[in-house]
Amino acid sequence: MLFGMVIVLLVLLELSIPQAVSSPCQCSALQASELRVNCTSQNLREVPHVPVDTTELHLHNNLLTSVPVGYFDTLHNLSMAKLSGNLFHCDCRIQYLRTWLLKNRALVPAMPTCASPHALAGKAITELDDSLFSSCGEGHSCSGVVYNAVLGFMLCALNVVLFWSLQLAKDSTYIMGIYEKHAGFEAASLRSRKPKHRGRKRRSSLALLNELERHVPNMEIFPQIIDTLHMKHNIKLKEI
Secondary structure: OHHHHHHHHHHHHHHHOOOOOOOOOEEEEOOOOOEEEEOOOOOOOOOOOOOOOOOEEEOOOOOOOOOOOOOOOOOOOOOEEEOOOOOEEOOHHHHHHHHHHHHOHHHOOOOOEEEEOHHHOOOEHHHOOHHHHOOOHHHHOHHHHHHHHHHHHHHHHHHHHHHHHHHHHHHOOEEEEEOHHHOOOOOOOOOOOOOOOOOOOOOOHHHHHHHHHOOOOOOOOHHHHHHHHHHHHOEEEEEO
16 A cells, blocks of 8 residues: 555656756756756757747756757747857857857857867857858758759750751651642642432442543643642652
8 A cells, every 4th residue: 555655756846847857957946937957067069859838947067069950949948058068069069059149148148169079169159240140041952952953954955956856857758648640730629519300319338439531631730739739848659
């Protein structure tokens, strides 16, 4: 019975803690709805995970070299952040921290400084020049640059193919074969005629074909048609 009560007390005590804090940081309640997370002098090389309702965050005197992008974005109740005494390396990875510090100067009692590279050692992160980060976006946009380059190459190739197709069509010669017995055949519209007598049968299709075969061709304008097709449309008529 006593053992069961101890287990219940331990569970209640665990639930009473707002959120778990990464060891070896210490979490303590200051006042109602205020939470302090103390990670001072713990030789931390990475920032710990802290509750979103943290109001004070002590990360000074550690071995931090950078702060991950978006780390402070969820800490809406933060009223103090101590970050000095770390080994921040001031390159593109420090850009997020610099931007956050410039917007939240009032929350930081002592501005953190650069530990490296040597040319920037001891300089406050907020005093870094914008030119230091002018090329930081190039690495992140590499995939976009490659995509644009591939897309541009494909469009150029498509234009070349279309231009080549037009030139090929322009320079091509079309040959139309006409059988000798139909050479010079003059197309004539066949007008339907009403039969004079209802009892008269319509002529069969065979009779019509025989009439077309007996039709006398007119060759007067055929050479002109050939010349026009050849000169303007590059079409040649070949007698078969």
